[in-house]
Amino acid sequence: FKPWLVVVCKMPCFHHGYVLLQLVVAIRPQTDSPFKAGAPSAAPSGSGALFFSAVDVKFRDTVKQNALHLQGSGLVDVFLAHPRQDLEDWQRESWYKQTVKYSVSYKETKWGFVQNELVKQQTFRLNGYSWYWISEEDVDLTHLDLRRYLALATESGASIVQPAVAFDTRGIPQNDVVMAYTDRIKLPDGSYGRSLYRYSELVEAQSPMFTAESLRVAWKLYLPGLGSGDGMDLLWCRFVAAKLNRSVEQGCAIIDAEHMYKLPNVRDYNLQNAMAVEEVMVSQHRDYLQRTLDQSGKLREGLQQLCRTDSTASEPVHIRIRPQHYEAILVLKAFVRCKGYSLQAVCHIDLSVILATLLWLLLEALLLISIPVLLWYTFKYWWSRARNVKDVPFSRRIRIPYRHQALSDAN
Secondary structure (H helix, E strand, O other), X not given: OOOOXXXXXXXXXXXXXXHHHHHHHHOOOOOOOOOOOOOOEOOOOOOOEEEEEEOOHHHHHHHHXXXXXXXXXXXXXXXXXXXXXXXXXXXXXXXXXXXXXXEEEOOOOHHHHHHHHHHOOOOEOOOOOOEEEEOOOOEEOOOOOHHHHHHHHHHHOOOEEEEEEEOOOOOOOOOOOXXXXXXXXXXXXXXXXXXXXXXXXXXXXXXXEEOHHXXXXXXXXXXXXXXXXXXXXXXXXXXXXXXXXXXXXXXXXXXXXXXXXXXXXXXXXXXXXXXXXXXXXHHHOHHXXXXXXXXXXXXOOOOEEEEEEOOOOOOOEEEEOOOOOOOHHHHHHHHHHOOOOOOOOOOOOOHXXXXXXXXXXXXXXXXXXXXXXXXXXXXXXXXXXXXXXXXXXXXXXXXXXXXXXXXXXXX
16 A cells, blocks of 8 residues: 555455465575675765665656755765666766766666665675665755755654655645645744654655664565565654664654655556555564554544654644645646646545545636626626616605695685
C-alpha cells in the first residue's frame, strides 16, 4: 500500500505463491557483485552532507539545476549513479564535472546503488559526512535554503529527515503527512507560531536524509533478491529507533520550514510487483510498521505530531494533522501538467482529492454563472415594481364634510 495511492486489491492464490517465491529469492545468499576485484579507490570527504541520486536522461535539466544549487552552497557534495550506463554522455555537459564529485555507471536499482555505494562503499570511501541524502531525480530542490535545512535537521536530533513537500504551480499534491504544514499553531502562552519541523513515524523514500549510523541500520531491511526496496519507508523510522535505542516519537522528522517540489513522472515499474515487495517487507517486520497511516494510505483518525515552532520561548507542542484541502485551481494545473498519464498512479493524486476538486470546480462554475443571473432578475423585478407605481393614476376618495351633507338632505 502506497501512502499516496488508495488501491483495493483482490489477490488470487497464485499471487501469494508469487510473494513466497520472492521471499525465498530475497533471502538467498548474495554472491554476485557488479564490481571488479580490487580495493576501492579512496576519495576525500567531510562536508556537511552527501547527496546521492540515481538519474535518468528525462530529468537531466532538473538534475542539473539541483546539482548546481547543492554544490554552490559549499555544504553538500553530489554523487550521481547512472543505471543506464550513459556516464560518458553526461560528462560531456560542462556543468557535470564542475558539480558532481562522485559518479558510478552500471545497471542497478536505486536501492542497490545505496547498498553498494553508500553502505558498503565499494567504489569510494565516503566516511566523514554528517548526513547521507538519498533523493529521487524527479524532485525540485532549488528552493531549499540548504544551510537552514541542514541546521534544522541537526537541531531536531532525528535520525532520518526530509524536506516538506510544497504544492503549487511547480509541484503536484502528495500525502498529507509530508505536505508542508503551514497553518498557524496556538502555543500554551496564547501566542501563535509556525512549524519549523515536526516528528513523524513516516519519512517517504522520495528524498530522505540519514545520519551515517541510521543509514547502515535502515538498509538492513533491504532484501537485494527482491530487486526493490518498496516498503522500507513504512518501516525504517521505528526500526532504526528500536535498533539504536532512540525515542520512537522523535526518530524521524519532516522539515516544514524548507520545501521541495514533487514533479510529474511516469514510473517504469510494475505496480503489482511493487506492492508484492511491500507485502513481503512488511510481513517480515510487522512490529516496526509505521502508525501514521492506515492500510488505505490515509491519515489515522486524530493523528497528532510533536512540533517545534519558530517561537523561541516555546517547547515542542503536539499538533493535530488534518487532511489538506487543495485549491481547486492548483489541482487543475496539476491535471494539465499530468495530462496523458494516469493521475492516480503517476501524479500520486488520491481519488478522493480528484473527486472533491471536480466537485468544487463544478460548484464554483455554477456560482459564477448564477450570480449575474440572480443580479439581473433582482434588478428586473425592482425596476418593474418602480414602473408599475409610476403608471398607476392618482385617485383618492374625498369625504364630504358633515355640514354639507346635512344641507343636501334639507334640500
